Amino acid sequence: MPISDTMLPRRVMTLFILIDSSGSMTIDGNMGKINGAIEELIPLLRDISDSNADAEIRIAILDFSTECVWMTNGAESLDTFVWNDMKAGGLTNMGAAFHELESKLSRSAYLESATGNYKPVLLLLSDGSPTDDYKAGLRELSHNNWYKNAVKIAIAVENSAKDMLAEFTGSTETVLMYDKDRTDLQKLLTNMVIVSSSIVSRSAPLADEDNEDELDDTKASIKTAQDIVKQVKEQQDGKISGADGNNTDIPDPDAWN
Numbered sequence: 001m002p003i004s005d006t007m008l009p010r011r012v013m014t015l016f017i018l019i020d021s022s023g024s025m026t027i028d029g030n031m032g033k034i035n036g037a038i039e040e041l042i043p044l045l046r047d048i049s050d051s052n053a054d055a056e057i058r059i060a061i062l063d064f065s066t067e068c069v070w071m072t073n074g075a076e077s078l079d080t081f082v083w084n085d086m087k088a089g090g091l092t093n094m095g096a097a098f099h100e101l102e103s104k105l106s107r108s109a110y111l112e113s114a115t116g117n118y119k120p121v122l123l124l125l126s127d128g129s130p131t132d133d134y135k136a137g138l139r140e141l142s143h144n145n146w147y148k149n150a151v152k153i154a155i156a157v158e159n160s161a162k163d164m165l166a167e168f169t170g171s172t173e174t175v176l177m178y179d180k181d182r183t184d185l186q187k188l189l190t191n192m193v194i195v196s197s198s199i200v201s202r203s204a205p206l207a208d209e210d211n212e213d214e215l216d217d218t219k220a221s222i223k224t225a226q227d228i229v230k231q232v233k234e235q236q237d238g239k240i241s242g243a244d245g246n247n248t249d250i251p252d253p254d255a256w257n
Contacts, residue, residue: 010056013118013201014075014111015045015193016104016150018097020126020157022065025088030127030157033186035085040186041193046078048198055118055201060110064097066090075110094130098137098168105146118205119221120150121196124168125189127157138167148218151200151225155192157185170218174225176232183236191235196228 017038025031038061049057057078061071063086072081101122104110111117141147154165154175166172176192178185203224206217 009115010052010054011116011118011205012058012075012111012113013055013197014058014060014120015197016101016110016120016122017059017061017193018101018122018124019061019063019086020065020092020094020128021063021086021088021090022092022128022131023089024092024128024158027127027158028180028185030185031086031088033184034125034189035083037186037189037193039083040190042078042081042083044190044194045197048194048201049078052201055205057197057201060104062097062100064093064100066093068093068096068100070100075104075112091131092126092128093132094126095132095134095137098134098141102137102141102144102147105141105144105150111146116205118203119200119217119224120146121200122147122150122152122168123192123196124152124154124165125157126154126160126165129161129164134164141168149206149221151196151221151228153192153196153225153228155189169225170222171226174222174229176229188232188236192228192232195232195235196225199224199228 019034021031025034045057045059049055058075059072059078059081060075063069063071065088067090071084071086105120107113111120152169152174154169155178156162156165156175157178162172162175162177165175169175176188178188
């Protein structure tokens with residue numbers, strides 16, 4: 001049920017998705033699967049946001065290869081967002097993507113909110129190793145307190161370097177390896193976004209948001225990300241059924257159709 005206009009304004013939970021669109025993403029039709037997942041996700045996320053009396057979900061998607069391009073108009077409302085398919089080509093300039101992300105992780109940029117924020121979710125998807133100096137971009141990010149507090153998750157596609165992605169997320173347990181023989185990339189990305197958005201938008205909001213320089217809840221954020229990845233893995237392995245009501249903590253995207 002949509003949130004009533006007479007209710008109190010909701011805090012914002014911003015979902016950042018960083019997508020590697022380098023040339024190798026054409027392999028096995030991975031770019032098409034990602035485009036399909038994003039298009040499928042929008043109405044599902046809108047339903048989650050509309051049914052949450054406390055949190056509005058917004059989305060920001062960064063397409064990175066040789067260049068970095070935001071596919072959203074800032075941290076965009078799900079009511080206005082229209083997806084335009086990405087095309088694969090070019091290099092994997094992940095350091096540039098980290099620099100671009102850092103420039104938006106502030107209340108003067110994509111985290112602007114008059115009502116306050118939940119922790120942002122940062123989801124990174126890549127299928128290869130960086131072709132630029134990613135460590136420089138990561139060093140820059142490491143000083144950003146919104147990044148420290150964010151729930152950070154990565155999906156490693158094909159031959160992507162898990163250890164490198166773990167440098168971004170803070171733990172190897174928050175990097176999920178995509179295995180094309182076990183699951184479909186479109187379904188995996190959809191599940192990851194739905195589970196993380198549901199959990200984080202129903203968690204405790206940031207307590208000391210007025211002082212960005214003193215925000216530090218890194219350990220708790222990593223634990224939340226570990227729990228999310230664990231639950232998505234269990235979905236993959238068929239250990240959890242979200243559609244039949246046996247586990248209400250993990251929404252099954254198929255159940256929303």
